[in-house]
Amino acid sequence: MAGLITGSNSHFSHDSDEHKPPPANKSSSKICRVCGDEIGYKENGELFVACHVCSFPVCKPCYEYERSEGNQCCPQCNSRYKRHKGCPRVVGDEDENLDGDDFEDEFPVKNHHDDLDQNRDVNHVESVDYNQQKLHTFSSAGSVTGKDLEGEKEFYSNEEWQERVEKWKVRQEKRGLLNKEDGKEDQGEEDEYLMAEARQPLWRKVPIPSSLINPYRIVIVMRLVILAFFFRFRILTPAYDAYPLWLISVICEIWFALSWILDQFPKWLPITRETYLDRLSIRFEREGEPNQLSPVDVFVSSVDPLKEPPIITANTVLSILSVDYPVEKVTCYVSDDGASMLLFDCLAETSEFARRWVPFCKKYSIEPRAPEYYFNEKIDYLKDKVEPTFVKERRSMKREYEEFKVKINALVAKALKKPEEGWVMQDGTPWPGNNTRDHPGMIQVYLGSAGALDVEGKELPKLVYISREKRPGYPHHKKAGAMNALVRVSAVLTNAPFMLNLDCDHYINNSKAIREAMCFLMDPQLGKKLCYVQFPQRFDGIDRHDRYANRNTVFFDINMKGLDGIQGPVYVGTGTVFNRQALYGYDPPVSEKRPKMTCDCWPKWCCFCCGSRKTKSKKKSGTNGRSLFSRLYKKKKMGGKDYVRKGSGSMFDLEEIEEGLEGYEELEKSTLMSQKNFEKRFGQSPVFIASTLMENGGLPEGTNTQSLVKEAIHNISCGYEEKTDWGKEIGWIYGSVTEDILTGFKMHCHGWRSVYCIPKRPAFKGSAPINLSDRLHQVLRWALGSVEIFLSRHCPLWYGYGGKLKYLERLAYTNTIVYPFTSIPLLAYCTIPAVCLLTGKFIIPTLTNLASIWFMALFISIILTGVLELRWSGVAIEDWWRNEQFWVIGGVSAHLFAVFQGFLKVLAGVDTNFTVTAKAADDAEFGELYLFKWTTLLIPPTTLIILNIVGVVAGVSDAINSGSGSWGPLFGKLFFAFWVIVHLYPFLKGLMGKQNRTPTIVVLWSILLASIFSLIWVRIDPFLPKQTGPILKQCGVEC
Secondary structure, eight states: OOOEEEOSSOEEEOOSSOOOOOHHHHHHTTBOTTTOSBOOBOTTSOBOOSOTTTOOOOOHHHHHHHHHHSOSBOTTTOOBOOOOTTSOOOTTGGGSGGGHHHHHHHSOOOOTTOOSOHHHHHTOOOOOOTTTOOOOOBOTTSOBOGGGGGGGGGGSOHHHHHHHHHHHHHHHHHHTOOOHHHHHHHHHHHHHHHHHHHTSOSEEEEEOOHHHHHHHHHHHHHHHHHHHHHHHHHHHSOOGGGHHHHHHHHHHHHHHHHHHHHHHGGGSSOEEEEEOHHHHHHHHOOTTSOOOOOOEEEEEEESOTTTSOHHHHHHHHHHHHTOSSOGGGEEEEEEETTOOHHHHHHHHHHHHHHHHHHHHHHHHTOSOOOHHHHHTOOSOTTTTOOOTTHHHHHHHHHHHHHHHHHHHHHHHHHHTSOOTTOOBOTTSOBOTTSSTTSBOOEEEEEESSTTOBOTTSOBOOEEEEEEOOBOTTSOOOHHHHHHHHHHHHHHHHTOOSEEEEEETTOEESSTTHHHHHHHHHTOTTTGGGEEEEEOOOEEESOOTTOTTOTTOHHIIIIIHHHHHTTTOOOOOSSSEEEEHHHHTTOOOOOOOOOOOOOOSSSOTTOOTTTSOOOOOOOOOOOOOOOSHHHHHHHHHHHTTOOOOOTTOGGGTOHHHHHHTOOSSOHHHHHHHHHHHHHHHHHOSOHHHHHHHTOTTOOOOTTOOHHHHHHHHHHHTSTTTTTTSOBTTTBSSOOSSSOHHHHHHHHHHHTTOEEEEOOOSSOSEEEEOOOSHHHHHHHHHHHHHHHHHHHTSTTOTTTSOTTTTOOHHHHHHHHHHHHGGGGHHHHHHHHHHHHHHHHHSOOSSOOOOHHHHHHHHHHHHHHHHHHHHHHHHHOOOHHHHHHHHHHHHHHHTTHHHHHHHHHHHHHHSOOOOOOOOEEOOOOSSTTGGGGOOEEOGGGHHHHHHHHHHHHHHHHHHHHHHHHOGGGHHHHHHHHHHHHHHHHHTHHHHHHHHTTTTOOOHHHHHHHHHHHHHHHHHHHHHOOSSOOOOSOOOOOOOOOO
């Protein structure tokens, strides 16, 4: 055997005597794969072979066309086409060394270790994986023409290209065909190319094409004009026979118009963004240098592991530990706000399983890296996998995961039976969290310490369990308080400059999600002004039709893109990478503006010529401070970034501090007051205060692990936040159950920007309630939080006008807190059609031709707005329609209750809760969709459906009795009634359930309310003519 060429799957040998290609390849090579014609033969009678690498069958005309007009590369392997004898030269041929192609065609060149002549090698059809092996052409002098690699550079990412170049050099050095000088020259060219690539931007803004967005804006303006004429007609032409109904309908329509303006104009400038992960690696992960990517702390919050299944939390943690990011720069913090020993033990099992799961994920680059979802995916898991050991290891890993699930299920079963004496840990000591409302703070580090390596001996990311201290009489502020505890603990233990916030049921679906965020946060220009990078929420386990709009596609794919073009998207509570400095209440760095020009043509006190003259104070603060706080503070101030919190400027202004002190020397005054003010702001923790001034993260020098853990325990004590700015100006803001909206709003008021990142593969995925009752309660909680913000001092209607919040951004935040109040006019408007049908009245008088035009124009503009919005956003019409339906369903149920509950809670101090009682569910797929849970929220929409159905029946009956003249006015009433019924149809479908069974209590309440309205209708008696004059009665005397 003269030589061996190894591909990805097969081996081919060159026989010294003769070689015959396989019949399949021979027959298939006669037909061109591009045009379908026969390939033809060369002048010497041999079959024409365009590509010498993969022998992809292409005819000579297609070959010449590709070289002259195309990208000059083979369609299959992307290698650059060599010039054949007699073919015209093209740009790039002169780079080929000594015209190697002509040597191939004209001379039988032999290799120094191969006895086959080159002619036979050219016609040899081989099936070789181009990414694994590449043939090279040798000149008669024995030197290699390797410059053909340059033509392929544009078809590979930078990492793949660098790897290919290194492999090629190793092969050539083994063959003795690469000189050191050539290697140095190539290396210089490669370094120059990589340096140029590293200087490129890490992301780019992709605006919506003008052909899509401009018609959308034109229709919005036209709709505003039409609305003005429509309201002019409605107000100037009242329906006197139904004046109360007309007045109510006009007020409702005006409110709907204002709500539409609040929702529409923040979508005026939608944009999308694109990241370049290869440039991020080239810039911050250079070979032979320390990795310069910024560390990231990942927060996972959990409350009750019995309601939030521990196996779901374990999958979220596993997806974090196996993320595609340097392991020494990732730390996972799990907050257990229920102090449950179940979660504590589950994390211990998870950390043990991670020692095998993490190397498996990184070895085979699997997605997603949460085992429950990876093994349940209904896809071809062998796609793009070439390692022969993959199938074997996958089966083994799946068995180990099933054993892991059994262990977790056993722990859950054990946790259901709590012993009387309380839980006891494995070492025999009582569990400190036996009383969930009265327990000390707990911290446990599972991974990341010495000896915590995976099965391959490599380091794993840190995994830390945290349960903050709870004592009776201290406010804990629910999730917001838990997140602030995580901020302080992470600042003491690792102090990464960026933090990723995830719910326990949201796992990392894209292992490069953190890198996507770093493309923005580590950008030298934009990154310093970003408070967070928000990713859209995507969900698993939702039925195909998404009956209750759980995906919320319209909000995440339309509204959020619009906000990204203003000041950034709102914070939605999960899937967010934060800048730690923004959470500390600092202002973003302000770029210095050029000073205005001045002249001497006017007196100094005059400002008419070139603007006002501003004098600068020349006060100088003490520069001899040597305390830790003053040194770090001055370093930060001198770095060109002025961080001042609104309303407490004296806290960071040492000049003003010194003026208020007497009896101290210059050094003592600045040192003492800076410490006191920092403690008043951040709490009494020297290590934490020092960490807040480290803009790039890291820990203070001279600290050890034991002292840091003790300091972290102190930071999660229940009294730490007393008399500090935590929850007021720092961290997650207190005062609402929707702390996410409030926290993002405060950061935007400081002038920070946020960014919306939508990778091709969803970054995170979670679970959503798919049955009707749970979905309504989720919406109720969101709406209640909005009402609380509306009634607080942080209401966007009057808060932060002296700040840096943009006006369109303020409109968007205003919309997020006033939308629950739309439920009141919406409920009235959905009731009006039934009342009109039952009473025979109507809110609109007889229409003139001009009025009919305005009505038609309004409906057409509404339809066009929706169509054009779907066109530029790419949202499916079914998702848009489900969103419209659930806007009505939630508006007349959850939003309505949230308004009354919010007023009772804020104004009267009465906290009402609507409990949910579960009933049996099916075990089939999406069985939870048909699970019915009784809740008070179901009563208003059920009553509305019955009222409108009764009204339709009554209206049609009246028209039948009255003759053909009454059918015309009836159509308008029926249109509005059917509009209500169609929008409430998903609610009706969920109410009936899979077996069409409705609980008795729902029927009783609905019949009761419908009967009341029916009795009122009978009292009005619209079918019988009204008698005028005296009432005549029969006297009873026969005449």
